[in-house]
Amino acid sequence: MMMFVQFFQRAVMQGIPLLFGATGEILTEKSGHLNLGIPGIMYVGAISGVIGSFFYESSVGAANINPFLAVLIPLLTSILGSLIMGLIYCFLTVTLRANQNVTGLALTTFGTGFGNFFGGSLIKISGSDMPAITLSATSKCFKTSLPFADSLGVIGKLFFSYSFLVYVAIIVAIISSYVLNHTRTGLHLRAVGENPATADAAGINVNRYKYVTTCLGSIIAGLGGLYYVMDYASGIWSNGGFGDRGWLAVAIVIFALWRPNWAIPASILFGGLFIIYNYISIPGLGAEQMELFKMLPYLVTLIVLIIISMREKRESQPPQALGLSYFREDR
Amino acid sequence: MLGFHVVKRKNMDWWKAWLIRGASIILGAAVCAVVIVFLTGKDPLDVFETMVDGAFGTERRIWALLQGIAMLLCISLAVTPAFKMKFWNIGAEGQALMGGLASAACMMFIKDALPNWLLIFVMVVTSMLAGAIWGVIPAFFKARWGTNETLFTLMMNYIAMQIVSVFISIFATGGSGKIDVLNASTKLGWMPSVGGQAYLLNVVIVLVLTVIMYVYLKYSKQGYEISVVGESENTAKYIGINVKKVIIRTMLISGLLCGLAGFLLVSGADHTIARETVGGRGFTAIMVSWLAKFNPIFMVLTSFLLVFFEKGAIQISQICGLNASFSDIIVGIIIFFIIGSEFFINYEIKKNAKEGGSK
């Protein structure tokens, strides 16, 4: 039992960066933009937070940090970083109508380069002998969890033992789902992604919707990077540590059929699949073969993708205008 | 309302289009220079000199540059037929990796069971097959059920990487978590060095491929069919082209070439396999191909451009003690500018005549 509780906790913590990324990407895709820059944006979200926190920690000294500011400053720098990334993407794909795939991939190259560059530079400044930056003090503030969780036993451990960003991720996903399906803004946004010409004719400002949601999506995805480094990795940034999580987030978008609320269990499931080889042993399979389990998220996503294209059920298809730029005079 | 509106250009002289692209590269380079000067405090001209030095400074650097161009170009050539057909294959990374894995496996298991030339031949064939399988699977689903190829090939990349991870974890050398250089002493399965140059054969092969691809796209019937399908599926059907067959056949070629690139990377350069063997070239290749308007000859230029900036930026970072990832930032900025410039080639901004004097 304790084993399961521990596994579940780890799965959630693995899943939360993915959830942030997936929610951000879902919102973006709902506006008709396939943003393959999400991995880069999450990277930038992480390193921007690290930069903010690094300079705050080193200016006042790790021992004297104000817990409130220690959270607020990285949060703001992270948001700023991913917002700029989102704006670059929007300017190129919405205003200049550039190819979304090429722009997104370039953004990922740029973002990971940006992250590794500043990560590497900070490591050098800090003079650490390990190839990593350690921000334990800040991380501690991020990791503050609900005080009563321990007193609730297993339920407390399963559901209430996490830090605030975990709940932010879940709440953001739920709110996104609600907005998409139950508000006028959501209706208009979905119309933009499905059929921009119709939306335009109905008097909806197509480009404004694209800009706002894509930038908002970037910010949300960037928080995934921040959570990863501050909480999951306990404030330790090492270049390349973030891995392929950005692409896993893109996979979850498909797996959850473009529904943010479905992305919540999907993220935890993917998080679990990612670490399950540490927890179960199948007779005859060594640790090496267990590495195969990490393939599962991609494999199941592929199967979902194939099934939805075969079944042709309209509700589970990608937004119809996904990947196409909109130009009014093309109608 | 704003005082201007955007209209599609009917056409633009080719030289004007290239002038705009050239200007965008210069503008991008200028922005990079500002960034570099800001970070290092060096004179911009100095910076440029350092970049040139980094790319061409020594014979070794020139060979490294050529090898870098050859590998990037090879994968770019591979993705081009698919893109020309408007099939968004972003799975070159995985296709090349599978090819590389096949090569590495041959090097590990066949070793001296076959004469070296036959071993290399088997490596080429298995690599190309592995890449082709990875390319045809998404094509089949696209042709049969219209499955979104962008997302499909993306997933295939990571499945390939995971397969490589498993392979590595099983056959890792000692506890290092990676595979050492294979057949380091016997050099079995290594691409022979010609005239003392390890990379020469690679470069020559890719050059020949460039010409073949150019001829294939421009002069072969299959290349012609690819263009028609890419331009208008309606026309393709009107003249009786079997669109599904063309999609699968083209992705087969794409995959074969990606597999070959994997072989060249493993046999001709790394002599081992890792998750990073392809090193993101599968994605960069998309930009190379797209920026060159899918013309193999122009792709020599665009891949040179990107590799030059990459190597140059690495040199700057070494001299100024910056992080090596600096080059990704520089390459990213340059690409943003080139992508953005296409807008000014395809559209023009006109002032609103009506707004001022309506009525």
Add this chain to the structure above:
Amino acid sequence: MAEVPAIELKNITKVFGDIVANKDVCLTVNRGEILSILGENGSGKTTLMNMISGIYFPDYGQIFIDGKEVEIKSPKDALDYKIGMVHQHFKLVDIFTAAENTVLGLKDEGRYNLKKSTAKIKAIADLYGFDLNPNKKIYEMSVSEKQTVEIIKVLYRGADILILDEPTAVLTPQETQRLFSVLRRMKADGKSIIIITHKLNEVMEISDRVSVLRKGHYIGTVDTDKTTEAELTEMMVGKKITLNIDRSDPVNPTDRLIIKGLNCVDKEGIKVLDNVSFTAKSGEILGVAGIAGSGQRELLEAIAGLQVLESGEIVYNNPATGESEDLRNKTPVQIRDLGVRLSFVPEDRLGMGLVGNMDLTDNMMLRSYSKGHSLFVERGKPKELAEKIVDDLEVVTPSVQTPVRKLSGGNVQKVLVGREIAAAPTVFMAAYPVRGLDINSSYMIYNLLNQQKEDGVSVIFVGEDLDVLIALCDRIVVLSSGKVTGIVDARETTKEEVGLLMTKTFGKGGEE
């Protein structure tokens, strides 16, 4: 009549480039009235209505609403004046429900409350007798339901003046009757309705008055109960114009293509070809007349092997071998392999017949590139052909290396027709080959078709200008809503006769 009209147009003129779409058009519509706008394809009906609904802005002229002059610059302006238009092409989001589509874009409604909106939609539907489930998704709907959603969208926004562009074109007779009863109820409710149409029987049935446009000009307005179908047809098609097209008598015609009972259904399940039968003979030009969208495209595509048929036969008598083949549901390649030399100039020149981004030479190869066993394309002969066509047909182009999309419309068409003729066909089909062409280019195309006919080719010519059809063709098949409503001898018939057949709604199907 002292009553102030709901909407009044005075001397509206709109010019696109060189084409005058509307010239000095005047119209009035009263409250509680249904006005029909009648005219052939391209007579400027839709352009005129687009100016009332704010999509275009007139170059000259005035619009009055309730006697006050107004400027309508956008669809939103139009709605503020309570004008709503239902376009021929629906603007709906497929995966949304009717209710979601109805409220799309509305901002000033207070809190988003789909339940409340649904109730309001139900109320509107009940008031006018619509049959609609507001929670049904658009992609599950029939065309008539989609149209209902479009009408309700307009009413929901409070429109008092409704414009319907060809609303019955996509409806079955039963659905049309249901729509008409709804329109009558709206009229009784005091709404003004403008309905664009070209079906005479419907004009007579539903409208109070009819305004007729011809080639962008305003011809006149008559009260429905004081006019006849014959008078309206004459107003619509005008006096016969004598064209200088030579027409030789068919020499030794034999049956080349026998079409028997073709039935075809489109993606949305609407019948687009309904038991179509006719015979095309060698050495004659067979015209196909009909309002746009009556099944012409599907008919030609079916013969060319591009359209899947429900049932029917397309029998080809091969003049070389004397054998007969059924071409039904064969692919273009299979048809070619049978030795059938079929040329087809499709309506969509740059989207289907040619590739805009390829040069003349490469476009010549479209038909012939796969010949022979070489792996490579042979550009020598196509280049010669391109040069020959440029010379013979006086194509204006910088060179044969120019992408065809850079050529003007007439030159594009010459390239396409030239290529199709070069294939030495036995059956030559052309859909609207002179659309958008100037007089000289048009005559060149007519001469080319005549030459084909004299060479013993069976020519099928789909046209829209009745004067041309009557002057050029030997026989004319008339289609209406996918049915053959008549096959007439072009030398004997009149424009009025063909016009009436084109607008006949309840024809008896093709004669055997």
